[in-house]
Amino acid sequence: MSEITAEQVAHLANLARIDLSSEEIARLxxxxxxxxxxxxxxxxxxxxxxxxxxxxxxxxxxxxxxxxVPSLSVEQALSGAPDRDGDKFRVPAILDEE
Amino acid sequence: xxxxxxRSAADLSELLADRSVSSVEVTQAHLDQIAAIETGVxxxxxxxxxxxxxxAARIDARxxxxxxxxxxxxxxxxxxDVLATIDMPSTAGSRILEGWIPPYDATVVRRVRDAGLIxxxxxxxxEFAMGSSTEFSAYGPTHNPWDFDRIPGGSxxxxxAAVSSFEAPLALGSDTGGSIRQPAAVTGSVGVKxxxxxxxxxxxxxxxxxxxxxxxxxRTVLDAALLHDVIGGHDPLDSTSLTDTWPSMAAAARAGLAxxxxxxxxxxxxxxxxxxxxxxxxxxxxxxxxxxxxxxGAEIVEVSAPNFEYxxxxxxxILPAEASSNLxxxxxxxxxxxxxxxxxxxxxxxxxxxTRDAGFxxxxxxxxxxxxxxLSAGYYDxxxxxxxxxxxxxxxxxxAAFAKVDVLVSPSAPTTAxxxxxxxxxxxxxxxxxxxxxxxxxxGIPGMSLPMGLAPEDGLPVGLQIMAPAKMDAxxxxxxxxxxxxxxxxxxxxxxxxAPELAPKEITExxx
Numbered sequence: 001m002s003e004i005t006a007e008q009v010a011h012l013a014n015l016a017r018i019d020l021s022s023e024e025i026a027r028l029x030x031x032x033x034x035x036x037x038x039x040x041x042x043x044x045x046x047x048x049x050x051x052x053x054x055x056x057x058x059x060x061x062x063x064x065x066x067x068x069v070p071s072l073s074v075e076q077a078l079s080g081a082p083d084r085d086g087d088k089f090r091v092p093a094i095l096d097e098e
Numbered sequence: 099x100x101x102x103x104x105r106s107a108a109d110l111s112e113l114l115a116d117r118s119v120s121s122v123e124v125t126q127a128h129l130d131q132i133a134a135i136e137t138g139v140x141x142x143x144x145x146x147x148x149x150x151x152x153x154a155a156r157i158d159a160r161x162x163x164x165x166x167x168x169x170x171x172x173x174x175x176x177x178x179d180v181l182a183t184i185d186m187p188s189t190a191g192s193r194i195l196e197g198w199i200p201p202y203d204a205t206v207v208r209r210v211r212d213a214g215l216i217x218x219x220x221x222x223x224x225e226f227a228m229g230s231s232t233e234f235s236a237y238g239p240t241h242n243p244w245d246f247d248r249i250p251g252g253s254x255x256x257x258x259a260a261v262s263s264f265e266a267p268l269a270l271g272s273d274t275g276g277s278i279r280q281p282a283a284v285t286g287s288v289g290v291k292x293x294x295x296x297x298x299x300x301x302x303x304x305x306x307x308x309x310x311x312x313x314x315x316x317r318t319v320l321d322a323a324l325l326h327d328v329i330g331g332h333d334p335l336d337s338t339s340l341t342d343t344w345p346s347m348a349a350a351a352r353a354g355l356a357x358x359x360x361x362x363x364x365x366x367x368x369x370x371x372x373x374x375x376x377x378x379x380x381x382x383x384x385x386x387x388x389x390x391x392x393x394x395g396a397e398i399v400e401v402s403a404p405n406f407e408y409x410x411x412x413x414x415x416i417l418p419a420e421a422s423s424n425l426x427x428x429x430x431x432x433x434x435x436x437x438x439x440x441x442x443x444x445x446x447x448x449x450x451x452x453t454r455d456a457g458f459x460x461x462x463x464x465x466x467x468x469x470x471x472x473l474s475a476g477y478y479d480x481x482x483x484x485x486x487x488x489x490x491x492x493x494x495x496x497x498a499a500f501a502k503v504d505v506l507v508s509p510s511a512p513t514t515a516x517x518x519x520x521x522x523x524x525x526x527x528x529x530x531x532x533x534x535x536x537x538x539x540x541x542g543i544p545g546m547s548l549p550m551g552l553a554p555e556d557g558l559p560v561g562l563q564i565m566a567p568a569k570m571d572a573x574x575x576x577x578x579x580x581x582x583x584x585x586x587x588x589x590x591x592x593x594x595x596x597a598p599e600l601a602p603k604e605i606t607e608x609x610x
Contacts, residue, residue, distance in 0.1 A: 009467060016422060016470045017429075018463055019439065019451035028467055031525055035468060038526055039411040039481070045491060046484035053489040055308050055338070056294045056542025057568065062337040076201035080433035089431050092444045 004033040102127040103264040107173050107321040110267060114172040117161065121154035121172030125216050128174045132218070132265045135600045140240050141250075141260040143179050144186050145219035150174065153216045160214075169348075170324055171214025176266035178257050179220040180227055181312070182301040183207050190303045191223040191235040191253075194434045194457025204301025205336065206270060206312050206329040213328045218266055221256030225459045226425065227277050227305045229253050230531045233522055234461040242285060244558055244597055248515040251281030257315040258285040263600055268325050269315040274305050275413055276511075276535025278313050279547035283510035283561025286549045286593045288578075289315050290322045291535075293569050294542035295340035297326075298333035306420035307338070309413075309539045317594055319354070319548060319578040323347035326571070342569060350572035354579030361395035363577065366503030370406040371534050377513040379553025383560045384509050387550045390584055399503050403495035405488065406537050412488035413536045414529055415472045415481050422469030425462070428454060464525060493541045500567045505577050508534050510547035510561030534563055544571045546578050549593035550585060559593060 006029045013020040020028070074087050083090040102110070102124050113119045129147050136142060157172040177183060180190045182200035189195040203211070210217065224234040232240045232255035240255040242248040243263035250259040257269035258281030271278040273291035282289030290313045297312045304310060314325035326347040333339045353359065367388065372381065392398050430436040430453035431446075438444055439452040458466070472481040499506055511534060521528040538545040543565055550562040562581065566573040586592055 004471075008471075012467050012470045012474070014451075015474075016466050017426075017447065017451045017454055018458065018466065019448075019455040020463070021455075024463065028464060031464060032468060032471065034526060035414065035464075035529075036471070039414050039485075042408055042411045042415065042484040042488050043480055045405060045408055046487035050487040050490055052483060052486035053493060054486055056489075056493075056540070057338070057340060059295075059338065059340075064334055072201055077432075079201050080198050082430060082434070082436035091431050092438075092446045092449045094446050096443055096445050 004029055004036060103131050105267065106318045107170060107267040107316065107324060108318070110173050111169045111324070114161070121157045121216060122151060124172065125150050125154040125174050125218070128218060128266055131263075135263060136265065138241060138246055138600065139243060139259050139263050139265070140238060141221055141256045141263065141265055142176070142219045143189065143191070143222050143237055143256070146186055146217060149185060150216050150218050157214050157216070168213045168328070170268075170328060172216065173268060174216040174218045174266055175210055176218050176221050176257055176260040176269040177207060178254055178269065178271050179223055180272050180303045181207055181270060182303065183217070183220065186217070186220050188220065188303070189236075190227070191225040191237065192457065192462070193236040193459070194428050194453070196435060198433055200301070202301060205298035205333045207301065209329050210270070215268070215328070221254070221260055221269060223256055224253035225462050226303065226421070227253035227272060227274055228421070228461045228465055230276070230280060230528055231516075231518075231521070232256065233518060234459055236459055239518060242515045243600060244286065244515065248517055248558070249284065251284040251511075251515065253277040254281045254315065258282055258287050258289065261315055261317050262287045262594060262597065267317065268321060270312060270329070271315040272302055272310055272312050273539065274309045274311075275417065275532045275539050278315060279535050279545055279561070279563060280511045280532065282315065282547040284515035284559060286559030286597060287315065287317050288319055288322050288546070288548045289313065290326060290546045290574065291538060291544060292326065292330065292571050293340070293544045295338050296344065296544070296569070296571060297330050298336045298339050300333055300335040304424040306417040307424065308420060309417060311539070319546075319575060319582045320348065320351045322546070323351035323575045326575075340569070345572045347572055347575045350575040351579040354576035355583055358395065359576065359580040360391060360584070363396045363505070364399055364503040365391055365396045366399050366401040366499050366506040368406065368499070368506055368508050369400055369402045370404070371508035375512050375530070375533070376509060377553060377555075379555045380509045380511075380513060380560050383551040383553065384562070387562055387581070387585065388507075390588060391581070394584055401499040401502060401506070403492070403499060403537070405491035405495050408488045409492055409537045409540055410529060410533055412485040412492070413532070413540060414468070415485035416489070416540075418465040418469030419472045419482050420469070422466045422473065425466055428457065489540050492537055496537070496541045496543060496567075505573065506565040508563045510534060510563040514553045514556055514558035514560060538565050541568070543568045544574050546574045548578055548582050551593070552596065
């Protein structure tokens with residue numbers, strides 16, 4: 001269908017927030033091209049009259065009673081964090097200084 | 099009491115109930131087996147021996163006090179590392195979650211504990227369940243107990259290897275495209291993917307949310323049914339959980355052992371799940387099994403599912419798309435590792451990108467990039483949109499087939515266990531391995547794999563896949579138990595009794 005370029009893979013890696021090396025980008029460019037060629041065959045039978053299925057056993061309006069139930073304590077919620085500041089997650093700067 | 103580890107969970111249940119053995123004895127026997135052979139098998143990422151013995155002692159005390167406990171109380175179980183456990187690391191086979199101990203239990207883990215089962219530890223898997231061999235585990239592969247040079251299947255190779263090497267009588271698995279059924283097939287064990295929504299996914303680290311389903315990994319059909327009864331049923335914490343009332347799967351399995359259970363059952367053979375690409379010994383055992391079924395009174399009907407040809411293509415668009423979205427949660431802030439970039443400013447986005455580069459393995463990166471591509475503006479309709487339409491067509495194929503037959507059968511996998519490294523260089527070759535199992539996930543229907551013999555050319559296990567209409571899981575267990583009894587009667591033994599005796603690693607090496 002469409003030719004995958006290294007620039008495209010680099011762009012996708014940026015969107016997916018993965019800092020790929022140039023070797024990884026080169027390898028993924030080849031592999032992605034092969035995989036996309038193979039999976040593009042779905043278009044052969046996906047005609048406009050066929051409805052899409054997003055969920056195998058569709059359920060609608062799944063509600064629960066609006067009542068307070070036990071939830072994680074602050075300590076539990078922070079227990080897996082790589083860094084914390086008191087009762088908060090500590091994160092690096094959100095904005096670049098440039 | 100000798101050979102406790104060779105007993106089925108159903109047998110252990112009886113021995114425990116009449117107090118012929120204690121749970122501590124049963125648990126210790128399995129821990130001893132793990133200690134003896136685990137260096138060679140590597141089914142576990144974490145073994146919780148002390149906690150298991152303590153839990154077993156508590157069950158023994160309750161039973162001694164006269165408490166009436168559930169059928170599996172005191173029976174050990176291994177838990178796939180994709181499931182959150184409050185007292186054990188839960189990594190999903192990934193470096194990015196190394197050492198993470200969740201602040202909660204998955205619902206299935208909670209139910210297993212409440213029923214008195216004894217968690218032995220966490221089993222190995224392909225990273226985030228992406229793979230068919232455990233070669234993509236960040237912690238090294240699991241080895242097939244039938245041949246240590248071969249894959250145990252994946253992603254749940256650890257759970258399948260644990261039960262087939264008698265390290266545990268029961269295990270939990272998860273099946274997104276065959277991760278319970280294919281490992282069962284290549285290790286000579288039993289695995290069931292329940293109807294989508296039949297078993298809670300709460301606390302199962304998400305791969306592809308519209309495909310994932312947790313299920314039992316065992317050595318017998320009845321054991322799978324007993325475990326299914328423990329873990330199944332509605333869970334308000336999972337909004338995709340079905341509210342149906344389910345029949346007892348164990349009762350269904352026992353009903354399958356009645357005389358004449360196969361008489362008149364209409365068994366559909368899917369024409370598209372055979373032929374080219376299927377190993378000769380797999381095809382041979384499948385044909386022989388059909389002949390046995392016919393002789394037992396089943397009616398064999400060939401059915402066609404023309405759109406199965408597009409199932410792998412649709413799956414490898416839908417799965418990466420959902421996975422790329424699900425795995426966005428690994429942001430180096432709330433859980434998991436954090437890795438700083440080697441140079442440049444330390445901003446959240448750059449730290450996140452460096453962490454995900456260091457924490458994800460090659461297959462996870464490949465699928466995230468593929469999924470991001472499939473969901474991109476300009477490609478969405480052609481890829482993801484079309485794949486969802488194929489899903490409708492596959493459901494229609496199943497509907498048409500189940501209008502004619504009661505169950506569908508096929509080989510569980512096109513080949514027996516392949517050798518390590520054989521398919522690592524070619525992602526599409528690895529993906530094609532899932533051709534038989536993927537359709538059930540796309541349609542949400544239940545599927546089971548049970549052993550149907552050894553391939554004559556390599557002496558390795560071959561699995562029979564059985565599929566039933568959505569919500570008809572009980573039918574799988576009745577039919578599966580009947581087929582299992584029929585096959586074992588024809589052999590005069592169980593398949594796993596033919597597996598090589600695993601000696602402790604040191605002795606094996608000394609003998610070479």
